[in-house]
Amino acid sequence: MTKIDARKVEADFSFPVALITALDGDRRNVMAATQVVLLSYEPPLVAVAISPSHYTYELVAASGEFALNVVAADQIDLVRHVGRSKGRDVNKFAQYDIPTKPAEIVGAPLIEGCLAALECSVHQIVPTGDHRVVVGHVLAHHHYSDGPALTLFRGKLE
Numbered sequence: 001m002t003k004i005d006a007r008k009v010e011a012d013f014s015f016p017v018a019l020i021t022a023l024d025g026d027r028r029n030v031m032a033a034t035q036v037v038l039l040s041y042e043p044p045l046v047a048v049a050i051s052p053s054h055y056t057y058e059l060v061a062a063s064g065e066f067a068l069n070v071v072a073a074d075q076i077d078l079v080r081h082v083g084r085s086k087g088r089d090v091n092k093f094a095q096y097d098i099p100t101k102p103a104e105i106v107g108a109p110l111i112e113g114c115l116a117a118l119e120c121s122v123h124q125i126v127p128t129g130d131h132r133v134v135v136g137h138v139l140a141h142h143h144y145s146d147g148p149a150l151t152l153f154r155g156k157l158e
């Protein structure tokens with residue numbers, strides 16, 4: 001059987017870009033994510049595939065909640081910063097001067113300047129290969145702007 005290079009498969013898709021934020025006690029973090037999908041209308045469920053090695057995953061699993069911030073086209077630098085740094089090594093909010101605002105329901109902060117934000121409680125976590133599919137029940141939806149959105153296509157943010 002031919003060995004599949006999933007990175008090449010990934011390059012044939014166009015993805016939305018999100019920032020996942022999480023808070024557990026006094027630990028908070030943010031990471032970039034493209035493996036995001038709306039799973040169900042009723043109940044409203046979203047799924048994000050997160051590597052269990054990520055600090056964000058640890059905080060999401062421990063707290064049982066997270067926020068999904070839909071990224072605007074002009075936030076490309078922010079995505080690169082938080083998608084390439086590790087929350088166990090650096091306080092990303094301080095290091096990159098990320099503006100936040102409190103969510104209404106969950107503890108995770110919302111990121112200023114995003115197109116939209118979803119506040120979610122963890123509905124289910126499904127082990128899936130080298131990632132975990134975190135299914136979130138959407139508790140609150142904030143629409144801030146119609147775009148343009150940042151996407152990942154052919155491995156490039158655009």
Ligand SMILES: Cc1cc2nc3c(=O)[nH]c(=O)nc-3n(C[C@H](O)[C@H](O)[C@H](O)COP(=O)(O)O)c2cc1C
Pocket residue numbers: 017029030031032033034035036049050051053054055056057079080082083084085086087088131152157
């Ligand atoms: C554009 C972009 C998209 C990414 N999408 C995902 C994703 O969907 N799932 C994932 O586990 N990691 C994804 N990553 C990688 C994490 O954002 C990255 O490893 C981050 O450093 C994890 O941070 P943490 O350890 O502080 O949680 C993506 C990175 C970038 C730059």
